[in-house]
Amino acid sequence: MEIRAEPITLKLATPFRIAHGTSTARHNVLLHIGSGVGEAAIVPYYPTTVEDVIAYASDFKLEEMENDGSLWLEDSLDSLPDGPAPARAAADIALHDLWGQYLKMPLYRLWGLNPARAPLSSFTLGMAEEDEFRRKVRDSRQYPLLKIKLGTGDLEQDEALVRIAREETDARLCVDANAAWNVEQALSIIPRLAAYDLLFVEQPLAQDDLTGWKTLHAQLPPSMPPLIADESVHDSRDVLKLAESADGINIKLAKCGGLREARRMIALARTLGMQVMLGCMVESSVGVTAAAHLAPLVDYADLDGNLTVLNDPYTGVQWKQGRLHLPDKPGLGVTRRQ
Numbered sequence: 001m002e003i004r005a006e007p008i009t010l011k012l013a014t015p016f017r018i019a020h021g022t023s024t025a026r027h028n029v030l031l032h033i034g035s036g037v038g039e040a041a042i043v044p045y046y047p048t049t050v051e052d053v054i055a056y057a058s059d060f061k062l063e064e065m066e067n068d069g070s071l072w073l074e075d076s077l078d079s080l081p082d083g084p085a086p087a088r089a090a091a092d093i094a095l096h097d098l099w100g101q102y103l104k105m106p107l108y109r110l111w112g113l114n115p116a117r118a119p120l121s122s123f124t125l126g127m128a129e130e131d132e133f134r135r136k137v138r139d140s141r142q143y144p145l146l147k148i149k150l151g152t153g154d155l156e157q158d159e160a161l162v163r164i165a166r167e168e169t170d171a172r173l174c175v176d177a178n179a180a181w182n183v184e185q186a187l188s189i190i191p192r193l194a195a196y197d198l199l200f201v202e203q204p205l206a207q208d209d210l211t212g213w214k215t216l217h218a219q220l221p222p223s224m225p226p227l228i229a230d231e232s233v234h235d236s237r238d239v240l241k242l243a244e245s246a247d248g249i250n251i252k253l254a255k256c257g258g259l260r261e262a263r264r265m266i267a268l269a270r271t272l273g274m275q276v277m278l279g280c281m282v283e284s285s286v287g288v289t290a291a292a293h294l295a296p297l298v299d300y301a302d303l304d305g306n307l308t309v310l311n312d313p314y315t316g317v318q319w320k321q322g323r324l325h326l327p328d329k330p331g332l333g334v335t336r337r338q
Ligand SMILES: [Mg+2]
Pocket: 176, 178, 202, 203, 230, 231, 250, 279
């Protein structure tokens, strides 16, 4: 079966500033397997490069399907070589797409999921100076759920961004510190931010600070918004480590290696009584639509990675007032733009 890597550059409508740095474009890789397509999201603060994904794609072969397609997915996924998570995710997504095409059904239908059960998806606002941030919030009033990136390096400034958002919109708010705070800072600011009625607080602490997570969870009052782990949780092996100290996990296909692993993580988190968020990186409609097929299984969705991309090569899941509308075509259901 033909396997082909296609590097793409995604241009952003506005620079995206988070605690890890600022981006004006991202370089991802589409992976085509037969008529299936997947995407490897390349993130500046993780080690995988475009070249790593291209090398991965040249590293495996797949036999043409011999049965009717229905018995083929798991074996194909098992035959993929180990490699960086974004590359494995791209291959996993492309194989799921192909599987759905063979069976002539959208993925969510093959999994028995009702798309009406998908939660609202948040729209993310990067950090900015106060006046510019106020403008950004005003420009985002059509979104019923806003995620505010924090970690400016100054807790007063972090709180000011949330206060401005609260002043300018009636939307539900949540925040993502992208690992910017230490335990003392988190214990100080989370109760202050909670006064603005937050849906959750994401990744307050450093990725590997598991002791800090335990301390934070134990010392915050129970009335605080749930703590969701993002950078600290890559795949299902990480979920157990945080079972006692995070209230939920943020699953991203580029971190965990694809849809099969994401479904394992959801099952494990539910077994442990944890909440589940589904996130994405800056991605085209390929990667975002793949994740969106799982949205009926989760509590929170943050699938806006394609919305500020100016040159998305595909169409797929559509946004209407924060609601995700999945395409009804087989597989991922994405379509190449002309
Ligand atoms: Mg995050």
